[in-house]
Amino acid sequence: MLTASFRRVQSVLDRNRALISQVNENHQSKVPDNIAKNVALISEINGNISKVLSIYSDLSVDFSEVVHQRRALQNGAGGRNGEKLESSGA
Numbered sequence: 001m002l003t004a005s006f007r008r009v010q011s012v013l014d015r016n017r018a019l020i021s022q023v024n025e026n027h028q029s030k031v032p033d034n035i036a037k038n039v040a041l042i043s044e045i046n047g048n049i050s051k052v053l054s055i056y057s058d059l060s061v062d063f064s065e066v067v068h069q070r071r072a073l074q075n076g077a078g079g080r081n082g083e084k085l086e087s088s089g090a
């Protein structure tokens with residue numbers, strides 16, 4: 001799960017790197033049509049940043065759930081308020 005999410009993030013970041021490079025080339029060319037294309041490219045970059053944010057947000061929630069589940073298991077299933085279940089083995 002984590003690996004797949006990090007791969008998705010890396011893919012989006014790689015795409016942004018290519019888009020930023022294209023934006024820079026268009027800007028340096030000073031050709032009006034190329035500069036006009038930058039509007040769409042920059043819009044895609046912004047959308048990709050939102051995708052990365054969303055993926056990281058989902059990862060954070062997933063990670064938090066895993067931590068809570070592991071803590072619950074360590075504290076004994078069915079324990080209340082994080083209390084460890086104790087057996088009465090006397």
